[in-house]
Amino acid sequence: EAQVTQNPRYLITVTGKKLTVTCSQNMNHEYMSWYRQDPGLGLRQIYYSMNVEVTDKGDVPEGYKVSRKEKRNFPLILESPSPNQTSLYFCASSLRTGSSYEQYFGPGTRLTVT
Amino acid sequence: AQTVTQSQPEMSVQEAETVTLSCTYDTSESDYYLFWYKQPPSRQMILVIRQEAYKQQNATENRFSVNFQKAAKSFSLKISDSQLGDAAMYFCAYRSARSYGANSKLTFGKGITLSVRP
Numbered sequence: 748e749a750q751v752t753q754n755p756r757y758l759i760t761v762t763g764k765k766l767t768v769t770c771s772q773n774m775n776h777e778y779m780s781w782y783r784q785d786p787g788l789g790l791r792q793i794y795y796s797m798n799v800e801v802t803d804k805g806d807v808p809e810g811y812k813v814s815r816k817e818k819r820n821f822p823l824i825l826e827s828p829s830p831n832q833t834s835l836y837f838c839a840s841s842l843r844t845g846s847s848y849e850q851y852f853g854p855g856t857r858l859t860v861t
Numbered sequence: 862a863q864t865v866t867q868s869q870p871e872m873s874v875q876e877a878e879t880v881t882l883s884c885t886y887d888t889s890e891s892d893y894y895l896f897w898y899k900q901p902p903s904r905q906m907i908l909v910i911r912q913e914a915y916k917q918q919n920a921t922e923n924r925f926s927v928n929f930q931k932a933a934k935s936f937s938l939k940i941s942d943s944q945l946g947d948a949a950m951y952f953c954a955y956r957s958a959r960s961y962g963a964n965s966k967l968t969f970g971k972g973i974t975l976s977v978r979p
Contacts, residue, residue, distance in 0.1 A: 778965060789865075789952060789969035790906075797962070805966060837906060839967075850967060852906035 749774045751853035753838050759859045760828055768823045768856050770838030777843045779821040780850070783807065784835040793836075796821055828860040863888045865955050867970035874943045875978050881928075882938040882973050884953030892958035895929065896967070897938045901949040909951070912936065914958070940975075948977045 751772045760766055780795040792805030796815040810832055812824040825832060838853040864887045874880035897909040912920045912929050919927050928937045940947055950972045957964040
């Protein structure tokens, strides 16, 4: 089944404890992206990757890191999480960038930082 | 920069009735794509319908249709014969047709919560 998977689905952590949210897709997609969803703000892009080893900042990159060493994986790293990073996170992927390609979303990761 | 506005935070509809969700956007581009996503309580983001700006014909997917007014920069979603399973948060989203680099992102509105009364 074609899908985007994220792990963990739920995570409660404390301020400053490094964490990684994994994202994997099995569709051989070139483009991958991370969004965060906050009440009243919709979804905002954190980072994106056009292909392996090609990543760039989105609209809200502060406090996050990403890497793209393999085509299928695009982990989101919070090196020193803070309470303002409590949010719902989505990974998305598409075959390529370009107008006709739909972005497929993962199931979301609910992160709480205390 | 493009912006997407959903001014109604909540709406309610009676089962089997029709409801229209509003969305406006702002862009200086002439070629772009507009989307409606559904987010049920499971939180999964589900693409409902897509509209290409170069197409004059409004998109339709079963009970879902859009009213795309390019000059007015308006993109509303009409749900006909509403069902209990339509209850969800709905997001309007914009993407540039250039879709490279920073233009590849989806720009979302704040969302609207739709409830369906039995």
